[in-house]
Amino acid sequence: MNIEEFFDLSVGKWFAHRSSHNLNAQESQDGKSDVFIEKLATSDPEVIRLCEQHQVLSSPNTFGVKINWNDTTKLNQKDTGSTILAFVPDEKNNSEGKLLSHSKTGDRPVVGRYLMGSDEALSLTIHNGAISTEERIWFVHKNVRMRVSRVQNSLGLNIATFTSEIRMGGTPPDAEISQKAKLAFS
Template identity: 35%
Template structure:
């Protein structure tokens, strides 16, 4: 599987269940919508320019919007993450990712790798944290993810996601 196939599989609406392991265990639910943005989309161009990357080198981007209003009794949270995919010219299983979060955090860049097991691993290092997310498909309509965030003060947070595609 290559990055184009993974991006295509990620598209659509998903019901997501997340369990976070930190100092305590916390569960939540949300609806996630993933859409593909072409490399000539204004948001893709802007993020590429920020990192001095020619937009035509990017495959495009994925915009993942979330809404946890399906999680009854919890405060409503919405937002989105924009990822721009820039494959290595000679190895499409590896490349750079550019990330923008709608919640006012600074944008960041990192690396992606597709393993022999077809799992996608995203790694991003920032000044005060390091994050790694692993994503794979049990079937075209069942996506699984794990994430590990390590803070510079030694604290860490782990999460597991199971996501079911909404089909109509």
């Protein structure tokens, strides 16, 4: 499966259950979210703007993803947000490339890397100033995804998170799922 097929499978509405652990403070927090994932074409104005903002040339294989979420934590705190991601494959190997991001919650734009592994898991790495984020996402079924992430900074912040996601709607039609992806779920 390649990066574009991975996000073809990711399109739709997901229910996410998250468990985060602050490893330094020995504190945990649970949360749940509704996550909405939409794939954006190379020609989408948001993808073009993101590439221009980062001074990165897009290719025909470049595409974007828009992610919206509604979070609720165990303490009933609510948070909504949105982000746009653009994936720009390397010229010689489209299983890895640049990850461009701009959050609508006020965060500054960031550049990271993605790697689509031979095990069909997606790894994301972002270094944004003093903060470093690593995330790994994989499917256990076409309607179930898992994510693990770790966020660190130079001041000692060290947070590990596990998230399970269940598709609630918007399953891509079987005709849009590649043969390799179909084999992964049979």
